[in-house]
Amino acid sequence: MAGVLDSVNQRTQLVGQNRLELLLFRLDGKQLYGINVFKVKEVLQCPKLTIMPKSSPVVRGVASIRGGTIPILDLAMATGNPGLNDLKDSFVIITEYNTKVQGFLVRSVERIVNMHWEEIHPPPKGAGRDHFLTAVTRVDNQLVEIIDVEKILAEVAPTSEVISEGVIDVETQQRAVTKRVLIVDDSSVARKQVSRCLESVGVEVTALNDGRQALDYLKSMADEGRHPEDELLMMISDIEMPEMDGYTLTAEVRADQRLQKLHILLHTSLSGVFNQAMVKKVGADDFLAKFRPDDLASRVVERVKQSVNG
Known part of the structure; x- marks a missing residue:
């Protein structure tokens, strides 16, 4: 996986053409998941984690990566499934959402696929886990689920929605x-x-x-x-x-x-x-x-x- 994101900086021409690139990964099981490459900073073997007392169970710990301390979230657990075991054989996808950096713990990382946004669809109504999905697509005739990361982050570390005094008169x-x-x-x-x-x-x-x-x-x-x-x-x-x-x-x-x-x-x-x-x-x-x-x-x-x- 070392070189899978080497050309991320050269991919910006896709934007504005209704195109994106998805990094495909798996949790436990055969189901494929996807995340927009533009959210991904790097992919690495799961580093040593330090447990944080009183944190959400979804946060498996924090890791020291490139001089920074980054929380590592178990995506399987965040979507209502058992947490991943054998962390040393797992991977972490380092991402940036809403100007914050965090890592997502996954079982394996597959490859990057180039897609058109018209091929990305809202999750079907009544789908079993659509509570955590923001979209779905198909790659090589396999269903790919795109997780609503903003929902997961809002549940794990809620953002204040209070507007400060004086902003509105x-x-x-x-x-x-x-x-x-x-x-x-x-x-x-x-x-x-x-x-x-x-x-x-x-x-x-x-x-x-x-x-x-x-x-x-x-x-x-x-x-x-x-x-x-x-x-x-x-x-x-x-x-x-x-x-x-x-x-x-x-x-x-x-x-x-x-x-x-x-x-x-x-x-x-x-x-x-x-x-x-x-x-x-x-x-x-x-x-x-x-x-x-x-x-x-x-x-x-x-x-x-x-x-x-x-």
């Missing part, structure tokens, strides 16, 4: 009542987090599950002769989504004259300077790393004030 809250924001995110946890934050500001929220749904929704508004930029204060969209990613959604909106004035904020757990360049390339107005309630609320407050002054 009474006058803005009163003005916000007449405003509506479109949220687009495939993670149910992320949709709830963002919705609660925005409702604290005072705006009304419409939440959709992926870029395809959002584009259809906006186009149907325009087909009816309505102006999305008048009815919506802004659109806040995740980047990683089945069917259509946030970059492609933004590019499609900007390519439609009826929609192109809509203010777009890309809100993502993908980290890195590279995202800033992509935001500019596809024509988004702003970019924000998940999930920082004060920063998100401030962006919405700013838009409310601009809409009043404008």
Whole structure:
């Protein structure tokens, strides 16, 4: 596995073309799982773990890696299955989500596959473990399950959703009542987090599950002769989504004259300077790393004030 991620930095051309690359892995059993390569920093044999008292059982310990102390989460246990045994024969996928680094303990790591977001689908309704899934796909006729990592992280280490005093003033809250924001995110946890934050500001929220749904929704508004930029204060969209990613959604909106004035904020757990360049390339107005309630609320407050002054 030493060289499997060597070319990650050369893979950025995939983004904006509605493409992604999945790192495939297994827990205990034959089921294949996938994680976006852009979230992965490295893959290594499970290092020596130090047990942390009073931590969640899902956290098998912490490891010292490249000068940093990183929590190691057992993905099998996090999805309701027995934890992995024989850790010395297991692997750790080091990832960065929401600007935090953590490792995911897995049994084996397979390979990287190049996919199109249109091949990634929401989990089937009623699926046994869809509680922990954000999407599914097929590779070589095998089902690949994509775990809702944001849900797992929210359960293991909950993020505060409280907005600090002074971020929202009474006058803005009163003005916000007449405003509506479109949220687009495939993670149910992320949709709830963002919705609660925005409702604290005072705006009304419409939440959709992926870029395809959002584009259809906006186009149907325009087909009816309505102006999305008048009815919506802004659109806040995740980047990683089945069917259509946030970059492609933004590019499609900007390519439609009826929609192109809509203010777009890309809100993502993908980290890195590279995202800033992509935001500019596809024509988004702003970019924000998940999930920082004060920063998100401030962006919405700013838009409310601009809409009043404008």
